Amino acid sequence: MTMKLDHLRQQIDEIDHELVALLAKRFQITEEVGKYKAAHCLQAQDPGREALQFKKIEELAKLSGLHAGNAAAIFRCIMDQVIARHEELRSERVSS
Numbered sequence: 001m002t003m004k005l006d007h008l009r010q011q012i013d014e015i016d017h018e019l020v021a022l023l024a025k026r027f028q029i030t031e032e033v034g035k036y037k038a039a040h041c042l043q044a045q046d047p048g049r050e051a052l053q054f055k056k057i058e059e060l061a062k063l064s065g066l067h068a069g070n071a072a073a074i075f076r077c078i079m080d081q082v083i084a085r086h087e088e089l090r091s092e093r094v095s096s
């Protein structure tokens with residue numbers, strides 16, 4: 001393995017570390033949102049809120065030189081996981 005590749009991979013590992021920490025924080029907060037939604041019989045998915053978020057994500061991606069389509073695909077994936085968890089919390093509450 002070249003020193004160059006090692007160095008690049010080390011940078012990737014450091015970024016992954018930060019991303020995992022940020023994702024953990026985000027999922028802790030969405031867990032609270034899910035509990036709130038389940039307690040108040042709100043839908044797991046909120047398309048209006050998502051539309052605003054995706055608009056902002058696209059703008060931020062462009063400012064950071066990130067491909068807007070890549071950013072949107074990643075956030076779609078994260079939000080789909082959140083929605084699945086919210087549906088789980090909702091059904092747990094209904095069945096208990």
Ligand SMILES: O=C(O)C(=O)C[C@]1(C(=O)O)C=C[C@@H](O)C=C1
Nearest residue numbers: 033044045046047049050079082
């Ligand atoms: O803000 C909410 O209502 C959430 O449930 C959080 C969240 C998100 O992950 O940002 C997830 C699903 C909704 O469709 C919109 C946003």
